[in-house]
Amino acid sequence: MATRRDLLKSASLLAASSAVSGFPSWAFAQSAGGPSTPPGKTLRIIGESLQSLDPIWTTAPPTKNYAFMIFDQLFAVDDKYVPQPQMAAGYTTEDNGMTYVITLRDGLLFHDGEPVRSADCIASIKRWSARDGFGRAVAAAVGEYQVVSDKVFKIKLAHNFPLLIDALGKSNSSQCFIMPERMATVDPTKQITESIGSGPYxxxxxxxxxxxxxxFARFDKYVPRSEPPSGIAGGKIAGFERVAFTVIDDPSTAMSALMAGEQDYWPAPADDLLEVMxxxxxxxxxQRTTSNSYYMLQVNHLQPPFNNPGVRRALAMAINQVELISAIQPDPKLVLPCYSFYDCQSPYGIEDNAAVIKTADLKKAKEALAAAGYKGEKVVLLAVSSPPRLSGLNQVLDNVMRKLGMNVELQAMDFATMATRRTSKEPVEAGGWSGFITGWTGGDVANPAVNQLLHGAGEKGWFGWANDPKLEALKTSWFRSADPAERAVIAKQIQVQAFETLPYIPLGATSTYHAYRADLKGVFPxxxxxxxxISKGDKA
Structure with a gap:
């Protein structure tokens, strides 16, 4: 077994490759039934700490990255965020759109050699829909699942739900990954421990x-789709025999490893090092994606002081998005305030009724905090040390909260520890928490369906557990509407309600970059x- 030191020092095999219809030339041998050896053996990535193997139990980015390596979806979004068949060969509808008939494509195998069956898909959908926000809407809409054969199954709706395929193919956490039935029947509140998927690695x-x-190692029996890649849809070709993720917490060390050729790819480099590279x-x-990265403060609605809506509003009034994002983004052109609960680049990214987060006035915020009856309760901020952006935002927010007059305790930790700590619903004295900063792409917050934080589902919802029945009722109306114009109106109503109750506090946005060795070919947004x-070319 290779050691980490061996992986860091190993030389890559370099050979030329060419692209045909979006695929390198060696890819066609894999499509034909057995992979040839592509240029380069190992893709070396500067990664984050992977602690959980269950992408349904946690939305932690390292687990999401792991999941996209080994699992696949029935549908996947293209570069326009339109869902396309992935594991599915296609689907039809019956009963005036109330029954979806999904057919699996040929050649789907799990990594243990077992074929992917309809029963695996149904069990996976059920487990996912018990945890995910969009999934809960699916669960409420489905009347019955029915196995027709090992390759065909039906989803019968109890009421109209025009966004079913969008839900099954969404790209943001939690995604509806297909697992073997034995894994998918594990209690969704408990972590799975197996790691068997059907993906390319x-x-x-x-x-x-x-x-x-x-x-990860290439799964030799994976049969990719024939279409070129688009978004996360299309053919998935395993371009390397191995993909290795090494955690390097110090940004300067990570940059040195990349520039020295000891690592190939850095998905989230520190912004202040970009010009050097x-x-x-x-x-x-x-730029890594076509959308920006959005940052939010998720507060705990179950425990003081943020179970008090007045305290939430006071803190929102104290935050200056431009000052906050400027602390982590040295390029003023990339400091992007966004006074919306949606992606400001999306059609829903309106800023109506956003006065509370546009205030940016410490004096007014202090007055609001006093009026809310804040009694000096301790605020425990879970502050991750990596990636660098989150670390920097935590430092600035800690300073803002102290100036506001809050009793803040900044608890530094790695991301994996934070991902575990945030599941606690206990008071801060018993290991609980008050808030943490999180980041999502624009596609993750583009509308009410995919924005995990924009909910009022209480303890059934995402961490923070905001309880807002009116918000949930509006979301249900949005899900059930088949009229885009009507959905746009409802989305605005959802935002108006969210600014009243503040399930979380938007902090602003900036662009997201990645850095990689110039001999990597096929890197795509x-x-x-x-x-x-992705493959390796012949020149660095």
């Missing part, structure tokens, strides 16, 4: 060092970190 469990290293001809620095269809 399989997980090397024996090499996993939580917090330090994880690796742009000056190195062996490194490519480019996607709403997630996509490591398929």
């Amino acid at each position: 399989r997980f090397l469990r024996e090499e996993w060092v939580p917090g330090s290293f994880n690796a 742009k000056g190195d001809p062996s490194i490519v620095v480019s 996607a709403p997630v970190n996509a490591y398929w269809n």
Whole structure:
């Protein structure tokens, strides 16, 4: 078994490759039934700490990255965020749109060699729909699942739900990944421990060092779709024999490893190092996705002080988005305030009724905090040390809250620890928490369906557990509408209500970049970190 030191020092095999219809030439051997050896053996990625193997139990980014390596979806969004068949060969509708008939494509196998069956898909949909916000809307709409054959199943609706395929193919966490039935029948409130998917790579469990290293190997029996990649739809070609993720917390060390050729790809480089890397001809620095990255403060609605809506509003009034984002983004052109609960680049990204988060006035915020009856309750802020952006935002927010007069305790930790701590519903004295900063892409917050934080489902919803029945009723109306114009009106009503109750506090946005070795070919923009269809060329 290769050690981490071996992986960092190993030389990559370099050979030329060419692209045909979006695929490198060696890809066609894999499509024909058995992979040839592509240029380069190992794709080396600067990763984050992987602690959980269950993408339904947690939305932590390292788990999402792991999941997209080994699992697949029935449908997947293209570069226009339109869902396309992925594991599905296609679907039809019956009963005036009340029954969906989904057919699986040929050649689908799990990594243990078992075929993917309708029963696996149904069990996976059920488990996902018990945890995800969009999924809960699916569960409420479905009357019955029916197995027709191992490759065909039906979803019979109890009421109209025009967004079913969008739900099954959404790109943001939690995604509806298809797992073997034995895994998908595990209680969704408990973590699965197996790591068997049907995607282009399989997980090397024996090499996993939580917090330090994880690796994947090409799944030789994977049959990709024939279409070129688009978003996360289309063919997924495993361009390397191995993909290895090494955790390097210090940004300067990570940059040095990339520039020295010890690592190939850095998906989330520190913003203040981008200009240095742009000056190195062996490194490519480019925008990772077509959408921006949005940052939010998720507060705990179950415990003081943020169970008090007046306290939430006071804090929102104290935050200056421009000052906050400027602290992590040195380029003023990329400091992007967004006074909306939606992606400001999306059609829903309106800023109506946003006065509370546009205030940015510490004096007014202090007056509001006093009027709310804040009694000096401790505020525990879960502050991750990596990635650098979240670390920087936490430092600035801590300062703002102290100036506001709040009793703040900034608890520094790695992301994996935070992902576990945020599941606690206990008071802060018993290991609970008051708030944490999180980041999502524009596609993750584009509308009420995909925005996990924009809910009022209480303890059934995402961390923070905001309880707002009116907000939930509006979301139900949005889900059931088949008229885009009507949905736009309802989306605005949802935002108006959200500004009244503040399920979370929007903090602003900036662009997201990645950096990689110039000899990598086929890197493409996607709403997630996509490591398929990438190969190595012959020049650095």
